[in-house]
Amino acid sequence: MPYWARIVGGLFLGVFLGCLARSAGLEWLSAVLGKTGDLFIQLLKLVVPPFVFSAIVASTVALRGLAGAARLAVSTLWWFCVTALLAAGVGIGVGLIGDPGRGAAVTEAGGVPRQGTWMDFLTGIVPVNIVESFAQANILQVVTLAVVAGAAALAVGEAAAPFLVFNQAVFEIVQRVLWWLIWLSPVGTLGLVGHAVATVSPDVISSLGRYALAVNIGSAIVLFVVYPVVFAVTTRLSPLRFFRVAWPAIWQAFITRSSVAALPVTQRAVERLGVPRDYAAFAVPLGATTKMDGCSAISPAVSAIFIAQVSGIHLHLTDYLLIVFIAVVGSVATAGLNGAVVLLTLTVSMLGLPFAALGLLLAVDPLLDMVRTATNVAGQALVPTVVAARAGILGEGAYQTAAADPLAPSQR
Numbered sequence: 001m002p003y004w005a006r007i008v009g010g011l012f013l014g015v016f017l018g019c020l021a022r023s024a025g026l027e028w029l030s031a032v033l034g035k036t037g038d039l040f041i042q043l044l045k046l047v048v049p050p051f052v053f054s055a056i057v058a059s060t061v062a063l064r065g066l067a068g069a070a071r072l073a074v075s076t077l078w079w080f081c082v083t084a085l086l087a088a089g090v091g092i093g094v095g096l097i098g099d100p101g102r103g104a105a106v107t108e109a110g111g112v113p114r115q116g117t118w119m120d121f122l123t124g125i126v127p128v129n130i131v132e133s134f135a136q137a138n139i140l141q142v143v144t145l146a147v148v149a150g151a152a153a154l155a156v157g158e159a160a161a162p163f164l165v166f167n168q169a170v171f172e173i174v175q176r177v178l179w180w181l182i183w184l185s186p187v188g189t190l191g192l193v194g195h196a197v198a199t200v201s202p203d204v205i206s207s208l209g210r211y212a213l214a215v216n217i218g219s220a221i222v223l224f225v226v227y228p229v230v231f232a233v234t235t236r237l238s239p240l241r242f243f244r245v246a247w248p249a250i251w252q253a254f255i256t257r258s259s260v261a262a263l264p265v266t267q268r269a270v271e272r273l274g275v276p277r278d279y280a281a282f283a284v285p286l287g288a289t290t291k292m293d294g295c296s297a298i299s300p301a302v303s304a305i306f307i308a309q310v311s312g313i314h315l316h317l318t319d320y321l322l323i324v325f326i327a328v329v330g331s332v333a334t335a336g337l338n339g340a341v342v343l344l345t346l347t348v349s350m351l352g353l354p355f356a357a358l359g360l361l362l363a364v365d366p367l368l369d370m371v372r373t374a375t376n377v378a379g380q381a382l383v384p385t386v387v388a389a390r391a392g393i394l395g396e397g398a399y400q401t402a403a404a405d406p407l408a409p410s411q412r
Contacts, residue, residue, distance in 0.1 A: 007186055010188075010193075017190070018033065021198040030195060030199060036194075037188060037193075044260075049142050052143060053142050053145065055146075057146050059150075060282065072283075075390070076282075076283050076286070080383060083230065085328055092305070094298075095214060095301055098302075100211040125144055127145060178264045185255070192255060214302045216368065218298040219375040235386055235389035242273065243378075248265055248269065249269045253377035254374040259377050262377050263284065266377055270284055270384050270385060273381075275394060287381075295369075304323055323351070
């Protein structure tokens, strides 16, 4: 059975069991679904830190053999910023047109502590303890350690050869374990979706429907309009082929709500599209931890407008420019701390908005995170493909014949 068919089967079965648990009051079934989904995510979190570390160390070292490595790295960061800028603009536009705060009321209950400051962001990059960084699955700190270790290995030279051999062995082993977990994705889908259907309150959904709709519409515009236009204009290739091959990774992100959990599928898709493996191994893990258009651009923009509207605060042009600035340069904070909540609290604190209204938004955050994360992963696959095409290193033959199923044998 094709990968997508098994995932869809898990989705529909999860919806059915969630509805059954909700309508029949079967709390045990809801608990089993929740534990099934949690166990799947736990397994992914267990394997992902060593995968990211070994992949980035290997790719950092491999870049020395890739022509124009520094130019590719700079170009990757540039396109990360460009697409984040476009996503933030879409978020502001949707927020202003959709008027999500109309009819909502702020309550004091559900406020969140002030967190996500610039100092939290900066100090979150540097590990305090190496073991703790891996144990807590702090991916941003793991990325920092990996980049430093890779650069040091390059500087040391031959003396680092045993370490690099060991690192490559770890990468191959952990990657195989990750692919075993990918085979279990339908089971994870069943549990995650079923538990959400069984537990999310209809009252919460209806009270914040306009806000949720605005975030989802903004994400959909970026995913299905902005990205295809950017891809077609910059590469002169068919965006339909890109989405066909990248769709399993986008779907994996939608279900797991984690860019890092979808990382192996994303990297396989990018390689199938013709991106050189050495460059893909560098750009995709980097994007999975820093490239968050849905969480760091669209959602904070709409959320800030929503909070301002329900609080009776008028935002000025400088406030919107600040939102864009945070979206472009602050997305890396989403990897090191608490996901989209950090960028949201950072945006709210920088704009001086009241924190009491955040409780309203956090109630529906899990519902939004699926579409946001899917948008994140689409951008993480898009940028390396665009950079490779513009640099002339994209294998167009591989692009035109790329297989969509991530579990099929690789062509490379």
